[in-house]
Amino acid sequence: MRKIHCLNKISSKGLSKLSEGYEITEDIEGACGILVRSADMKEMDFSEDLLAIARAGAGVNNIPLDRCAREGIVVFNTPGANANGVKELFLAGILLAARDIVGGIDWVKGDSEDPEIKKNVEKEKKAFAGTEIKGKKLGVIGLGAIGSEIANAASALGMEVFGYDPYISVNAAWNLSRDVKHIMDPATIYEECDYITVHVPATEDTKGMIGREQIAKMKKGAVLMNLARDVLVDEAAAAEALEKGELRCYVTDFPNSISVHMKNAIVFPHLGASTEESEDNCAVMAVEEIMDYIENGNIKNSVNYPNCDMGVCRTEARIAVLHRNIPNMLGQITAALAGQGANIADLTNKVRDEFAYALIDLNSMPKKETVEAIEAVDGVCKVRLIKGTLE
Numbered sequence: 601m602r603k604i605h606c607l608n609k610i611s612s613k614g615l616s617k618l619s620e621g622y623e624i625t626e627d628i629e630g631a632c633g634i635l636v637r638s639a640d641m642k643e644m645d646f647s648e649d650l651l652a653i654a655r656a657g658a659g660v661n662n663i664p665l666d667r668c669a670r671e672g673i674v675v676f677n678t679p680g681a682n683a684n685g686v687k688e689l690f691l692a693g694i695l696l697a698a699r700d701i702v703g704g705i706d707w708v709k710g711d712s713e714d715p716e717i718k719k720n721v722e723k724e725k726k727a728f729a730g731t732e733i734k735g736k737k738l739g740v741i742g743l744g745a746i747g748s749e750i751a752n753a754a755s756a757l758g759m760e761v762f763g764y765d766p767y768i769s770v771n772a773a774w775n776l777s778r779d780v781k782h783i784m785d786p787a788t789i790y791e792e793c794d795y796i797t798v799h800v801p802a803t804e805d806t807k808g809m810i811g812r813e814q815i816a817k818m819k820k821g822a823v824l825m826n827l828a829r830d831v832l833v834d835e836a837a838a839a840e841a842l843e844k845g846e847l848r849c850y851v852t853d854f855p856n857s858i859s860v861h862m863k864n865a866i867v868f869p870h871l872g873a874s875t876e877e878s879e880d881n882c883a884v885m886a887v888e889e890i891m892d893y894i895e896n897g898n899i900k901n902s903v904n905y906p907n908c909d910m911g912v913c914r915t916e917a918r919i920a921v922l923h924r925n926i927p928n929m930l931g932q933i934t935a936a937l938a939g940q941g942a943n944i945a946d947l948t949n950k951v952r953d954e955f956a957y958a959l960i961d962l963n964s965m966p967k968k969e970t971v972e973a974i975e976a977v978d979g980v981c982k983v984r985l986i987k988g989t990l991e
Contacts, residue, residue: 602894605631607639610656614883619891633890635883638662646671651984652893654886657682657873658746659829660903661802669904669955672922672982676889676901680745681881682873686799687749689872690827693851694733694754694795696866697823704728734758739789741810742799742828743768743782748775750797755779762789790817795825802829812837821848827872830854838862897959897986899950906950910959915945917965917988921958924979925951933958933980936973942966955981967991 603625604618614635615624625631634641634653641653641663653663654676668675696702707724711717736759740751743765752775755761761780765772768782776782783789789796796818800806810824811834818824824847826833833850835858841847842863850865859867873882885901892898897920898909905922923929930949937944937960946961968990975983 602633603627603631604633604635604890606635607641608635608637608656610635610637610886611879611883613880614656614885614887617884617887617891622891632894635886635890636663637882646673652676652890654678654890656879656882656886659802661829665904669922670981674893674899674902674922675904676886676893676899677903678882678885678889679901681885682875682878683745683749685875685878686746686827686872687753688875689853690750690797690825691753691757693825693827693853693866693868694738694797694823697795697825697849697851698733698736699730700728702866733795735760736794737762737792739764739786739793739796740780740799741765741786741789741796743772743776744799745772746828747797747799748772750799751780752777759795762793764789786814787817790814791819793822794819795823797825797827798832799828800832802831807831808834810834810838812840815841815847818847820846823847823849823851825851827851827853830856830859835859835862839865895986897984899957902952904952905955905957906952908948908950908957908959910946910948910961913961913987915961915963915987917962918986919960919962919966919971919974920984920986921960921974922981922983923956923958923977924981925954925956926979929956929977929979930958932977933960933974936970936977937962937966939973940967940970942970962988965989965991 602622604622605625605628629647632649632651637656650673652674656678658677658679660677663675665675738754738759739762740747741764743763751761751763755777763780763782764786809832815837838850839858839862842850850862852859853868853870853872855867859865889900896912897918899905899907921933943963944960945963949956949958965988971983
């Protein structure tokens with residue numbers, strides 16, 4: 601029985617996708633797979649039985665990715681599963697910023713006991729009127745699953761949309777509306793757009809990517825939106841710009857000791873992926889990814905190993921080798937198989953930065969000493985016999 605441990609509450613719709621032969625276990629030590637949302641795993645020790653971790657969501661800053669890679673543990677996330685939920689939260693945020701709806705609601709609550717409120721509202725409402733978003737310029741930094749959905753939705757609402765992403769995938773490009781202007785320099789967005797929203801992962805390269813220099817280039821009265829990760833924006837610089845009136849509003853769903861005290865900021869809880877539908881979608885994708893890896897060795901949407909898909913094994917055996925990306929690794933692996941006279945029916949070796957992944961189909965059962973010889977190769981992180989038995 602294959603055991604899966606849940607570090608957080610995972611949608612029952614996702615868990616229902618676990619097929620026969622799987623069970624949920626409270627014992628993390630005996631689990632071959634872990635499903636997680638926000639639990640901090642950075643200081644956790646992992647057992648040799650652990651094969652994969654699937655994050656039911658996009659962000660993986662709670663998981664020690666490099667250490668998992670070194671130990672041969674594949675980490676998955678679920679990009680795009682929560683895209684619609686974040687898109688709808690963005691639409692709520694941009695409308696709140698454009699019309700000062702929050703200020704209007706606060707005025708109504710504060711004046712609720714005044715018997716003349718009906719008369720007063722006609723005089724006071726102009727303070728909260730704001731502007732329409734149609735015809736305004738929106739800059740979207742990051743055109744992945746979420747950024748593309750937002751760009752398309754804003755374009756459909758009549759906004760002039762600029763999109764920046766030097767690493768845009770082919771699929772994302774195909775899904776992008778033809779009305780979205782794909783630009784090559786983010787300075788264009790800072791200088792021309794009325795609204796700017798950022799949708800990139802938090803990495804060492806993107807932390808603080810929108811700081812004083814970038815904010816100084818923005819149009820006076822621009823609205824900055826951050827529903828991705830708080831570390832992407834230098835919030836001290838944003839607070840200063842808001843105080844000076846250089847930014848009109850900062851919209852974020854990351855409350856912290858800085859953002860909650862900003863002038864003219866709209867701050868709400870981190871709700872983008874918290875809809876019932878998003879949680880279901882993320883859980884279903886996470887379960888399907890982890891099952892396909894455990895059963896077939898296929899990798900899709902990993903954040904620390906390369907994607908690799910050889911479908912269902914049709915031969916006698918399949919071996920997976922998780923290894924470092926160093927010279928002659930594949931040669932040593934195939935030499936060990938050749939030494940036992942194994943006939944390789946199919947082989948794929950994929951590379952991602954420092955690590956690589958080899959998936960090998962054999963026409964005969966491998967010998968125990970052959971697998972041990974592969975495990976002994978310097979740079980091999982883990983060897984799995986996915987199908988077959990050791991002779």
